[in-house]
Amino acid sequence: MKYRVLLVISLVLLSLFVLAKEKIVVNSYISDPVPRIVFAELVQMFEKEHPEYDVVVNTFPHEDFKTLLRTWLNSDEAPDVVTWFAGERMRYFASKGLLASLDDIFAPETFEDYFPAAFRSACEYDGKIYFIPQSWYWWGVYYRKSVFEKYGITPPKTWDEFLKVCETLKENGITPITIGTKYLWPAAGWFDYLDLRVNGIEFHTELTAGEIPYIDPRVKKVFEYWKQLVEKGYFLENHSSYTWQEAAAFLFRGEAGMYLIGQFIKDVAPASVKDDLDFFRFPVIDPNVGLFEETPIDGFMVPAKAKNKEGAKVFMKYIARKDVQEYFAKKLGRLAANKNVEPPDEHARKGLQMILESDGVTQFYDRDTNPEMATVGMNGFVEFMIYPERLDQILENLEKERQRIFGGQ
Incomplete structure (x- = not known):
């Protein structure tokens, strides 16, 4: 009887302890299988260190997440932490008062004690930090080493060399370039790199800031290079029906030769081809223009309407730590x-x-420009890839939208 009473008391105390746990709700777009597992492991490690918290992770497909985030941030039922992108995409929400500032999580240290000083501009708005970066990655032209070796191909360094590689692959029955534009953004990678190689970073930054007309001859020049690839049939057919992952499968199977994409392609690569994947820098078009690259930064934010801001900040400080970031990386x-x-x-x-x-x-087109302009722009890029003859009409439409969105700067 005595032991039974003690057992009941223990169970009651245990249930009270569980009930006393503070909940931290995290809405996440980390939906690809491998990253999702690793993030779940980080959460488990956090809960072990902080048994007073119960972290609930809600995972959404990437494209659904982009649509839903605005609703969550404006809701009185906002999550405590959300995954997102640094740069303009974060600043857009910070400028509307929808995010909580995070400077105090570093005290007595500073942001620069954790992260490169160059990251501050991508993580702050109006002098305050609103974004905790977790990882970043480069973009490159990915290929399978065995395929290049089979056809005696050397990774190209110039545009002319790149065109020759495309032609060699096509002559051997291989689609030179795979791409999936069902969700638009992979096409933006092509626009960004061509613009950076043709016009340079200052021009590109001013364009994405809405300061340069889309009917500027320098913008049209970008599409003239892109058009060479489109008209020669170097891109995957019916690319608008494929997601980026589905398009990657053509590269993995050796049916396509190259893919301009971020390092995250390795997340979805089969084990049998992972070590066969390599990349090269996007080729030089004008040797007088500097070598500029895309380096998107991913991380976390705390909504201004989060119910458990203090718990969220404890989680954010954990995410910023060296050992935690090293585990994920x-x-x-x-x-x-x-x-x-x-x-x-x-x-x-x-x-x-x-x-x-x-x-x-730079970050990436849809992270560096106004979100509304990004959607219009990326639709235009995909339309151009399917109907290159509409270029003038597409650029005129983008210019009208730029004037509407940016107020005719």
């Missing part, structure tokens, strides 16, 4: 945002070296 072959973490493998070291040797970096 090592498992996925990414580059950690925390500056004290070494590249996890040779592939990541090569990517880091490419970025260190570049003349400057």
Whole structure:
């Protein structure tokens, strides 16, 4: 009887302890299988360190998440933490008062004690930090080493060499370039890189800031290079019906030769081809223009309407730590945002070296421009890839939208 009473008391105390746990709700777009597992492991490690918290992770498909985030941030039932992108995409919400500032999580240290000083501009708005970066990655032209070796192809460094590689692949029955534009953004990678190689970073930054007309002859010049690839049939047929992952399968099977994409392609690569994947820097078009690269930064924000801001900040401080970022980066072959973490493998070291040797970096079209303009722009890019003869009409439409969205700057 005595033991039974003690057991009942223990169970009551245990249930009270469980009930006393504070909930931290995290809405996440980390939906690809491998990153999702690794993030779940990080959450479990956090709960072990902080048994007073119960972290509930709600995972959404990437494209659904982009649509839903605005609703969540405006809701009185906002989650405590959300995944998102640094740069303009974060600043857009911060400027509307929808995010909580996070400077105090570093005290008595500073943001720069954790992250490169160059990251501050992508993580702050109006002098305050609103974004905790977790990882970043480079973009490159990915290919299978065995396929290039089979056809005696050397990774090209110039545009003319790149065109020759495309032609060699096509002559051997291989689609030169795979791409999936069902969700638009992979096409923006092509626009960004062509613009950066043709016009440079200052022009590109001014364009994405709405300061340069889309009917400017320098913008049209970008599409003239793109048109060479489209008209020669170098891109995957029916690309608008494929997601980026589905398009990657053509590369994995050796049916396509190259893919301009971020390092995250390795997240979905089969084990049998992962070590056969390599990348090269987007080729030089004008040797007088510097080498500029795309380096999107992913991380977390706290909604201004979060119910458990204090718990959210504890979680954010955890996410910023060297050991936690190193765990995530090592498992996925990414580059950690925390500056004290070494590249996890040779592939990541090569990517880091490419970025260190570049003349400057941008985020990505849909992260660097106004969100509404990004949607219009990316629709225009995909339309051009399908109907290149409509270029003038597409650029005129983009210009009308630019004037409407940016107020005719």
